[in-house]
Amino acid sequence: MTQQASKLVIVTEKLLLKKIAKIIDEAGATGYTVVEAGGKGSRGVRSPGKPSVGDDFTNIKFEVLTPNRDMAVKISDEVAAKFFDDYSGIAYLCDVMEVLHAHKF
Protein backbone atom coordinates (compact mmCIF):
# COMPACT_ATOMS: atom_id res chain seq x y z
CA MET A 1 0.00 0.00 0.00
CA THR A 2 3.00 2.23 0.56
CA GLN A 3 3.84 4.46 -2.37
CA GLN A 4 6.57 6.99 -3.01
CA ALA A 5 5.42 10.53 -3.67
CA SER A 6 6.56 14.09 -4.10
CA LYS A 7 5.15 16.85 -1.96
CA LEU A 8 4.78 20.23 -3.61
CA VAL A 9 4.32 23.25 -1.35
CA ILE A 10 3.09 26.58 -2.72
CA VAL A 11 2.82 29.62 -0.46
CA THR A 12 1.16 32.63 -2.01
CA GLU A 13 -1.60 35.19 -1.62
CA LYS A 14 -5.06 34.12 -0.53
CA LEU A 15 -6.89 35.67 -3.44
CA LEU A 16 -5.28 33.11 -5.76
CA LEU A 17 -6.82 30.14 -3.96
CA LYS A 18 -9.39 29.13 -6.55
CA LYS A 19 -7.15 29.74 -9.52
CA ILE A 20 -4.36 27.61 -8.13
CA ALA A 21 -6.76 24.89 -7.02
CA LYS A 22 -7.96 24.72 -10.61
CA ILE A 23 -4.41 24.32 -11.92
CA ILE A 24 -3.76 21.52 -9.42
CA ASP A 25 -6.97 19.76 -10.41
CA GLU A 26 -6.28 20.01 -14.09
CA ALA A 27 -2.78 18.62 -13.67
CA GLY A 28 -4.34 15.39 -12.45
CA ALA A 29 -3.50 15.51 -8.76
CA THR A 30 -6.01 13.62 -6.66
CA GLY A 31 -6.15 16.25 -3.94
CA TYR A 32 -4.51 19.01 -1.99
CA THR A 33 -4.52 20.60 1.43
CA VAL A 34 -4.76 24.33 2.07
CA VAL A 35 -4.00 26.22 5.26
CA GLU A 36 -4.15 29.91 6.06
CA ALA A 37 -0.73 31.38 6.67
CA GLY A 38 1.03 34.57 7.55
CA GLY A 39 4.62 35.36 6.99
CA LYS A 40 7.15 37.43 5.22
CA GLY A 41 8.67 37.04 1.79
CA SER A 42 11.45 38.69 -0.09
CA ARG A 43 9.11 41.40 -1.37
CA GLY A 44 7.90 44.31 0.66
CA VAL A 45 4.57 44.37 -1.10
CA ARG A 46 2.25 41.41 -1.40
CA SER A 47 0.11 42.51 -4.27
CA PRO A 48 -0.43 45.67 -6.27
CA GLY A 49 -1.74 48.46 -4.11
CA LYS A 50 -1.52 46.60 -0.84
CA PRO A 51 0.81 47.60 1.94
CA SER A 52 3.51 45.31 3.24
CA VAL A 53 2.04 42.67 5.48
CA GLY A 54 3.39 41.15 8.62
CA ASP A 55 1.81 38.15 10.24
CA ASP A 56 -1.84 38.72 9.49
CA PHE A 57 -2.52 35.40 7.82
CA THR A 58 -3.48 36.73 4.40
CA ASN A 59 -1.55 34.02 2.64
CA ILE A 60 -2.33 30.43 1.86
CA LYS A 61 -0.15 27.37 1.79
CA PHE A 62 -1.01 24.56 -0.58
CA GLU A 63 0.39 21.08 -0.10
CA VAL A 64 -0.03 18.67 -2.98
CA LEU A 65 1.11 15.06 -3.03
CA THR A 66 1.90 13.93 -6.53
CA PRO A 67 2.85 10.44 -7.68
CA ASN A 68 5.99 11.76 -9.31
CA ARG A 69 8.28 14.78 -9.53
CA ASP A 70 7.14 15.70 -13.04
CA MET A 71 3.56 16.46 -12.03
CA ALA A 72 4.77 18.64 -9.16
CA VAL A 73 7.11 20.59 -11.42
CA LYS A 74 4.37 21.02 -14.02
CA ILE A 75 1.99 22.51 -11.45
CA SER A 76 4.71 24.72 -10.03
CA ASP A 77 5.79 25.97 -13.45
CA GLU A 78 2.26 26.91 -14.41
CA VAL A 79 1.52 28.66 -11.11
CA ALA A 80 4.79 30.60 -11.25
CA ALA A 81 4.34 31.59 -14.88
CA LYS A 82 0.82 32.86 -14.32
CA PHE A 83 1.14 34.57 -10.96
CA PHE A 84 4.62 35.04 -9.54
CA ASP A 85 5.42 38.12 -11.60
CA ASP A 86 2.52 39.96 -9.99
CA TYR A 87 2.01 38.22 -6.65
CA SER A 88 4.19 37.00 -3.83
CA GLY A 89 4.89 33.31 -3.93
CA ILE A 90 7.27 30.46 -3.45
CA ALA A 91 7.05 26.87 -4.63
CA TYR A 92 9.20 24.10 -3.27
CA LEU A 93 9.35 20.35 -3.41
CA CYS A 94 10.22 17.42 -1.20
CA ASP A 95 10.82 14.23 -3.10
CA VAL A 96 11.01 11.67 -0.32
CA MET A 97 7.44 11.29 0.86
CA GLU A 98 5.84 7.93 1.35
CA VAL A 99 2.06 7.56 1.24
CA LEU A 100 0.90 5.06 3.85
CA HIS A 101 -2.85 5.21 3.50
CA ALA A 102 -5.22 7.04 1.20
CA HIS A 103 -8.55 6.45 -0.41
CA LYS A 104 -6.93 6.72 -3.76
CA PHE A 105 -3.59 8.12 -4.74
Place this chain on the structure above:
Amino acid sequence: MTQQASKLVIVTEKLLLKKIAKIIDEAGATGYTVVEAGGKGSRGVRSPGKPSVGDDFTNIKFEVLTPNRDMAVKISDEVAAKFFDDYSGIAYLCDVMEVLHAHKF
Protein backbone atom coordinates in the same frame (compact mmCIF):
# COMPACT_ATOMS: atom_id res chain seq x y z
CA MET B 1 21.18 16.89 20.78
CA THR B 2 20.31 16.25 17.12
CA GLN B 3 18.20 13.18 16.57
CA GLN B 4 16.80 11.52 13.48
CA ALA B 5 13.03 11.30 13.31
CA SER B 6 10.12 10.41 11.09
CA LYS B 7 7.33 12.86 10.46
CA LEU B 8 3.88 11.42 10.03
CA VAL B 9 1.23 13.64 8.45
CA ILE B 10 -2.46 12.79 8.67
CA VAL B 11 -5.07 14.93 6.93
CA THR B 12 -8.65 14.06 7.71
CA GLU B 13 -11.99 15.40 8.92
CA LYS B 14 -12.12 17.73 11.90
CA LEU B 15 -14.61 15.69 13.89
CA LEU B 16 -11.96 12.98 14.33
CA LEU B 17 -9.57 15.28 16.17
CA LYS B 18 -9.90 13.85 19.65
CA LYS B 19 -10.02 10.25 18.56
CA ILE B 20 -6.86 10.54 16.51
CA ALA B 21 -5.10 12.51 19.24
CA LYS B 22 -5.84 9.63 21.60
CA ILE B 23 -4.34 7.09 19.19
CA ILE B 24 -1.21 9.21 18.85
CA ASP B 25 -0.89 9.52 22.62
CA GLU B 26 -1.36 5.85 23.23
CA ALA B 27 1.26 4.95 20.63
CA GLY B 28 3.82 6.70 22.81
CA ALA B 29 4.49 9.82 20.73
CA THR B 30 5.59 12.75 22.87
CA GLY B 31 3.49 15.29 21.02
CA TYR B 32 1.81 16.43 17.85
CA THR B 33 0.79 19.57 16.03
CA VAL B 34 -2.66 20.19 14.56
CA VAL B 35 -3.69 22.83 12.05
CA GLU B 36 -7.04 23.57 10.46
CA ALA B 37 -7.07 22.85 6.77
CA GLY B 38 -9.25 22.95 3.72
CA GLY B 39 -8.70 21.06 0.56
CA LYS B 40 -9.91 18.44 -1.78
CA GLY B 41 -9.42 14.70 -1.72
CA SER B 42 -10.20 11.88 -4.06
CA ARG B 43 -13.70 11.51 -2.67
CA GLY B 44 -16.56 13.78 -3.49
CA VAL B 45 -18.08 13.37 -0.06
CA ARG B 46 -16.21 14.06 3.16
CA SER B 47 -18.39 12.18 5.60
CA PRO B 48 -21.78 10.49 5.53
CA GLY B 49 -24.51 12.98 4.82
CA LYS B 50 -22.23 15.91 4.15
CA PRO B 51 -21.94 17.54 0.77
CA SER B 52 -18.67 17.76 -1.07
CA VAL B 53 -16.51 20.49 0.39
CA GLY B 54 -14.22 22.95 -1.26
CA ASP B 55 -11.88 25.09 0.72
CA ASP B 56 -13.86 25.74 3.86
CA PHE B 57 -11.25 24.51 6.32
CA THR B 58 -13.29 21.69 7.83
CA ASN B 59 -10.33 19.36 7.84
CA ILE B 60 -7.40 18.99 10.19
CA LYS B 61 -3.80 18.15 9.55
CA PHE B 62 -1.84 16.32 12.22
CA GLU B 63 1.94 16.30 12.22
CA VAL B 64 3.62 13.84 14.53
CA LEU B 65 7.36 13.43 14.98
CA THR B 66 8.23 9.90 15.97
CA PRO B 67 11.64 8.54 16.95
CA ASN B 68 11.37 5.82 14.32
CA ARG B 69 9.40 4.73 11.29
CA ASP B 70 7.69 1.88 13.12
CA MET B 71 5.80 4.14 15.50
CA ALA B 72 4.62 6.31 12.62
CA VAL B 73 3.38 3.31 10.65
CA LYS B 74 1.63 1.91 13.73
CA ILE B 75 -0.27 5.16 14.27
CA SER B 76 -1.12 5.43 10.59
CA ASP B 77 -2.32 1.82 10.39
CA GLU B 78 -4.60 2.24 13.36
CA VAL B 79 -6.06 5.54 12.14
CA ALA B 80 -6.67 4.17 8.66
CA ALA B 81 -8.22 0.94 9.93
CA LYS B 82 -10.60 2.77 12.24
CA PHE B 83 -11.63 5.73 10.12
CA PHE B 84 -10.59 5.74 6.48
CA ASP B 85 -13.41 3.48 5.32
CA ASP B 86 -15.95 6.02 6.51
CA TYR B 87 -14.11 9.34 6.44
CA SER B 88 -11.81 11.16 4.07
CA GLY B 89 -8.19 10.89 4.97
CA ILE B 90 -4.61 10.47 3.87
CA ALA B 91 -1.54 9.52 5.86
CA TYR B 92 1.98 10.02 4.64
CA LEU B 93 5.48 9.90 6.01
CA CYS B 94 8.78 11.68 5.66
CA ASP B 95 11.69 9.74 7.08
CA VAL B 96 14.47 12.27 6.95
CA MET B 97 13.67 14.72 9.70
CA GLU B 98 16.25 15.84 12.21
CA VAL B 99 15.16 17.17 15.59
CA LEU B 100 17.38 20.07 16.64
CA HIS B 101 15.82 21.15 19.90
CA ALA B 102 12.96 19.86 22.02
CA HIS B 103 12.06 19.65 25.65
CA LYS B 104 11.96 15.93 25.37
CA PHE B 105 11.77 13.72 22.33
Place this chain on the structure above:
Amino acid sequence: MTQQASKLVIVTEKLLLKKIAKIIDEAGATGYTVVEAGGKGSRGVRSPGKPSVGDDFTNIKFEVLTPNRDMAVKISDEVAAKFFDDYSGIAYLCDVMEVLHAHKF
Protein backbone atom coordinates in the same frame (compact mmCIF):
# COMPACT_ATOMS: atom_id res chain seq x y z
CA MET C 1 16.23 27.90 -11.24
CA THR C 2 15.98 24.90 -8.92
CA GLN C 3 17.94 25.24 -5.72
CA GLN C 4 18.54 22.92 -2.78
CA ALA C 5 17.36 24.19 0.56
CA SER C 6 16.80 23.24 4.17
CA LYS C 7 13.44 23.65 5.81
CA LEU C 8 13.45 24.56 9.46
CA VAL C 9 10.22 24.07 11.40
CA ILE C 10 9.68 25.66 14.80
CA VAL C 11 6.51 24.99 16.78
CA THR C 12 6.10 27.07 19.90
CA GLU C 13 3.79 29.40 21.80
CA LYS C 14 1.99 32.17 19.96
CA LEU C 15 3.21 34.99 22.16
CA LEU C 16 6.74 34.45 20.81
CA LEU C 17 5.74 35.23 17.22
CA LYS C 18 7.39 38.61 16.86
CA LYS C 19 10.53 37.69 18.75
CA ILE C 20 11.15 34.62 16.66
CA ALA C 21 10.35 36.46 13.43
CA LYS C 22 13.04 38.96 14.37
CA ILE C 23 15.61 36.21 14.94
CA ILE C 24 14.76 34.69 11.55
CA ASP C 25 15.08 38.06 9.84
CA GLU C 26 18.39 38.86 11.46
CA ALA C 27 19.83 35.49 10.48
CA GLY C 28 19.43 36.51 6.85
CA ALA C 29 16.54 34.29 5.80
CA THR C 30 14.53 35.82 2.98
CA GLY C 31 11.18 34.84 4.42
CA TYR C 32 9.10 32.53 6.53
CA THR C 33 5.59 31.16 6.79
CA VAL C 34 3.56 31.06 10.00
CA VAL C 35 0.41 29.08 10.74
CA GLU C 36 -1.70 28.83 13.86
CA ALA C 37 -1.53 25.44 15.47
CA GLY C 38 -2.81 23.43 18.36
CA GLY C 39 -1.31 20.32 19.75
CA LYS C 40 0.36 18.65 22.63
CA GLY C 41 3.99 18.58 23.64
CA SER C 42 5.99 16.76 26.22
CA ARG C 43 5.21 19.34 28.87
CA GLY C 44 1.96 19.60 30.73
CA VAL C 45 2.24 23.36 30.99
CA ARG C 46 2.73 25.66 28.01
CA SER C 47 3.97 28.79 29.74
CA PRO C 48 4.28 30.02 33.29
CA GLY C 49 0.90 30.38 34.94
CA LYS C 50 -1.08 28.90 32.07
CA PRO C 51 -2.92 25.61 32.32
CA SER C 52 -2.16 22.70 30.10
CA VAL C 53 -3.67 23.18 26.68
CA GLY C 54 -5.26 20.71 24.37
CA ASP C 55 -6.13 21.61 20.82
CA ASP C 56 -7.07 25.23 21.14
CA PHE C 57 -4.66 26.59 18.53
CA THR C 58 -2.60 28.78 20.85
CA ASN C 59 0.64 27.70 19.21
CA ILE C 60 2.34 28.80 16.05
CA LYS C 61 4.35 26.88 13.53
CA PHE C 62 7.12 28.65 11.63
CA GLU C 63 8.52 27.24 8.43
CA VAL C 64 11.71 28.79 7.14
CA LEU C 65 13.52 27.83 3.97
CA THR C 66 17.23 28.47 4.26
CA PRO C 67 19.85 28.13 1.54
CA ASN C 68 21.93 25.84 3.76
CA ARG C 69 21.80 23.77 6.93
CA ASP C 70 24.03 26.17 8.86
CA MET C 71 21.56 29.05 8.75
CA ALA C 72 18.75 26.78 9.91
CA VAL C 73 20.81 25.48 12.83
CA LYS C 74 21.85 29.00 13.79
CA ILE C 75 18.23 30.17 13.95
CA SER C 76 17.19 27.07 15.85
CA ASP C 77 20.03 27.39 18.35
CA GLU C 78 19.20 30.99 19.09
CA VAL C 79 15.46 30.36 19.47
CA ALA C 80 16.05 27.37 21.74
CA ALA C 81 18.62 29.18 23.88
CA LYS C 82 16.37 32.17 24.37
CA PHE C 83 12.98 30.55 24.82
CA PHE C 84 12.87 26.78 25.23
CA ASP C 85 13.77 26.79 28.93
CA ASP C 86 10.66 28.81 29.68
CA TYR C 87 8.27 28.00 26.84
CA SER C 88 7.13 24.89 25.00
CA GLY C 89 8.84 24.38 21.71
CA ILE C 90 10.38 22.04 19.21
CA ALA C 91 12.65 22.76 16.26
CA TYR C 92 13.32 20.31 13.49
CA LEU C 93 14.90 20.27 10.09
CA CYS C 94 14.42 18.66 6.72
CA ASP C 95 17.47 18.91 4.51
CA VAL C 96 16.13 17.72 1.20
CA MET C 97 13.95 20.55 -0.05
CA GLU C 98 14.19 21.89 -3.55
CA VAL C 99 13.04 25.41 -4.35
CA LEU C 100 11.33 25.50 -7.74
CA HIS C 101 10.17 29.10 -7.97
CA ALA C 102 10.60 32.15 -5.76
CA HIS C 103 10.99 35.85 -6.16
CA LYS C 104 14.33 35.63 -4.53
CA PHE C 105 15.83 32.89 -2.41
